[in-house]
Amino acid sequence: ALDDLMRSPIGERLRERMFRELSTKEIHDLLQREQRPYKELMAYYQCALMEVETKFRVLNEQFSLAHDRNPIESIKTRVKSLESITEKLNRRNLPFSTQSIEENLTDIAGIRIICSFREDIYFLADCLLEQDDITLIQRKDYIENPKENGYRSLHLIVEVPIFLEHKKKMMKVEVQLRTIAMDFWASLEHKLKYKKDIVSAQLTADLKKCADESAALDLKMDAIRKEIEVLKAPEAK
Numbered sequence: 347a348l349d350d351l352m353r354s355p356i357g358e359r360l361r362e363r364m365f366r367e368l369s370t371k372e373i374h375d376l377l378q379r380e381q382r383p384y385k386e387l388m389a390y391y392q393c394a395l396m397e398v399e400t401k402f403r404v405l406n407e408q409f410s411l412a413h414d415r416n417p418i419e420s421i422k423t424r425v426k427s428l429e430s431i432t433e434k435l436n437r438r439n440l441p442f443s444t445q446s447i448e449e450n451l452t453d454i455a456g457i458r459i460i461c462s463f464r465e466d467i468y469f470l471a472d473c474l475l476e477q478d479d480i481t482l483i484q485r486k487d488y489i490e491n492p493k494e495n496g497y498r499s500l501h502l503i504v505e506v507p508i509f510l511e512h513k514k515k516m517m518k519v520e521v522q523l524r525t526i527a528m529d530f531w532a533s534l535e536h537k538l539k540y541k542k543d544i545v546s547a548q549l550t551a552d553l554k555k556c557a558d559e560s561a562a563l564d565l566k567m568d569a570i571r572k573e574i575e576v577l578k579a580p581e582a583k
């Protein structure tokens with residue numbers, strides 16, 4: 347609301363007066379105060395990401411002790427920039443406030459888990475969802491049901507508590523689980539789609555074909571892993 351006011355003709359006059367009558371320090375403090383609740387909220391999302399990342403790291407450790415291999419190849423986390431948040435709220439005609447962000451956006455905190463094999467995805471997701479401080483808000487299985495363009499990943503929106511000085515706060519986190527092959531495809535598709543305006547049917551079909559081929563590769567690799575595990579089993583005894 348303050349932003350709108352500042353952009354209006356009254357805002358123009360206000361700004362002139364503000365610069366005439368307030369010191370640089372006073373303007374700085376004013377802006378700092380405006381921004382504080384947002385910075386605080388973003389810090390809470392960062393904390394929630396740390397919680398979820400630790401949970402996955404623990405699962406990775408435990409799994410590698412039991413099975414002699416890591417199910418997780420890599421982990422990436424990000425908090426959505428204020429610029430992207432503003433853009434998304436504007437696009438959806440939603441108000442800009444910390445309450446609106448918390449209520450309406452579920453992808454402020456994002457964590458991407460890149461797995462070795464397709465089966466690791468479901469194993470890790472199940473283990474996470476079994477934990478008693480994790481609440482599942484939404485589950486989208488784009489592996490069982492790939493998007494039309496070929497995109498594959500398992501998406502979870504979960505709620506996780508973070509423990510602050512005197513209170514517990516529930517935070518939403520978007521978890522994306524994919525194999526290396528799914529990530530390889532999604533990263534390249536993202537670059538092609540967002541950097542250039544390609545909307546040719548041929549390119550869309552070509553990309554889709556690449557997605558299907560890499561999904562087939564994932565299935566083959568999973569089968570090979572299983573065969574190796576069967577061969578390894580007797581010698582373990």
Ligand code: GTP
Pocket residue numbers: 453486493495497501531532533535536
């Ligand atoms: P957003 O409003 O974009 O967050 O979409 P949504 O609310 O419908 O959620 P969805 O779970 O479908 O997708 C969320 C996120 O998944 C995106 O921000 C991307 O990171 C990823 N994603 C979804 N679809 C695609 C896709 O077709 N290609 C790529 N590269 N990434 C995708």
Ligand code: MG
Pocket residue numbers: 453
């Ligand atoms: Mg998103």
